[in-house]
Amino acid sequence: MAVANIQVSETPLVLYALRRADDALILGHRLSEWCGHAPMLEEDMALSNIALDLIGQARELYAFAAKAERRDNDEDKLAYLRDVRQYRNLLLVEQPNGDFAQTLVRQFFYSAFADLCWRAMMSSRYTTLAAIAAKSEKESAYHLRHASEWIIRLGDGTDESHRRAQAAIDHLWAFTGEMFSVDDGERALIQAGIAVDPETLRGRWLQTISDVVSEATLVLPQNNWMQQGGRTGRHSEHLGHLLSELQSMQRTFPGLTW
Amino acid sequence: MATPNTPLWEVFIRSRNGLAHKHVGSLHASDATMALQAARDIYTRRGEGLSIWVVPSSAITASDPAEKGMMFEPAESKIYRHPTFYEVPEEVGHM
């Protein structure tokens, strides 16, 4: 009964937008899983706010991708009718929520990167991208602040919270390298002044991460072997389960209006 | 085991520049930084604010309603503090 996957013409520009959109949607989806289950009501509110920001970013980027693609795809087709191999998000954002420390470390690594990325993208030659970036940067700046404050409290809180925060960092570190990867298509967009060169962000990203981690009395792993694959659709096993849930309605009842 | 209490904070928000901060509600947070973040996440979701104050509820000293008479009634008889107490002929215009 499953409806067929859509075809996407992945020009470099479409792919660039889809990668960012998928990051935002998948992470937003993960955070939305917390709703009703957070350690305190105040955090339920905070995590839902972040999730809503991210879902909003995803929608704008999908709309941009669909327009750039010039076929009849739209935000919902792009979100609901691509399978695991067509998703382009970072492995980092699809990792399960785990405990609160794992969720916040994932958010911290991602937001520290996303914030720099949006800020740089504000000077993209594509005004739509620049506008999306300007709006998203304000959101990600807060996400980073929120996550950083928690990393500090978890790291420098109790023995248990310290242990959990360190374990989350050790576990998720290997997924951070992918944020800085660039393929040939993206390289061309960077040279054309449309996309952001992530390599130029690496130093500041590492500085932010190191500062907070050290204030939190935690340490960064020495091993720099990094996992790759999300950007080309080679995901972890977790994404398939997430998508089967996310897409269940559209797959069960093809082609209807909701 | 009883859950230990997280401190209570009072939240004040300035909705527009030029207006004073107004009490909007309370929340629980372990410290001031977290209280400020929580206030933002709870009380400004619909664009309600431009500025937030958070104050530990325990820092507020309140007047005792039982002393309402002593505290507030003496002011009621001082009608000469209000402009309407004074008569100015209409021809003089607004004053």
Add this chain to the structure above:
Amino acid sequence: MYTQALNTAETEDRGLEDAAKAAEFQARIDAEERIEPNDWMPAAYRKTLTRQISQHAHSEIVGMLPEGNWITRAPTLRRKAALLAKVQDECGHGLYLYAAAETLGASREELVDAMLAGKAKYSSIFNYPTLTWADIGTIGWLVDGAAIMNQIPLCRCSYGPYARAMIRVCKEESFHQRQGYEIMLTLCRGSDEQKAMAQDALNRWWWPVLMMFGPPDVASQHSDTSTRWKIKRFSNDELRQKFVDATVPQAQYLGLTIPDPGMTQDADGHWRYSEIDWTEFKQVLAGNGPCNRDRMAARRKAHEEGAWVREAAAAYAAKRARRQTAQAAE
């Protein structure tokens, strides 16, 4: 979002209280004055309100679960964002209400512990499962609709902090019912399968929603005190009737059938519904609804698994305070 007339007022113990103060208190209520946290109030008023407001808060928080069940499966991104924002609002409402209850002297932690220990009630409606997407529409349309009927009069409740919380809640909630009705409208304009989904959801939710207004007036022994204290301004049956009268035309517009073949419209235009199964209501309240155990288990799990996070935040705050004191001493 949802209050329910579960609460029974405390029996007054006037013998122990200053009769003059009690009379003065009642005079203030009669004059439509608001009672504020530090004001003198009869112990029974305090106890009744603490119970009602905390039950209301628990209902908001437990109420996140049935709808939260569909956040990850919402059929479009627009619906997903709206549902997440709505469920988040319920959390905010729970939070405002706990804060209102705290002004009466109980701590949020105490109130939550009582709920998790099964000693405090929450609205019976949340013990029913959300099986299809149409349930999300139905909850918004009917459950929020019923809640609004209950909550609007509470904006004029005699207790200031409760009334203020309810004003905020009602303001925020104005989109909830519309969101639900829009989902129903989309389903009813959709395929046969979608329309059947909508009808099925209405069939399952209709009677539990009518029960939300609480026991019939003849069986509700304590409404008198709550009415005299202006906590309650309409009886359970009055509100229920108002709700039914408002809902029937909405269902007709959708082309859905209210699952009550005995329903008739009387000469005054009121829709008269059939007898409600109060045995089911009592069983659900007593913990025997389809989802009571799941709901409590989910809340306990969140609470227990969050303990180390709350401890970490408290430990850090204590460390920081010590460091600041030490710095100041230098």
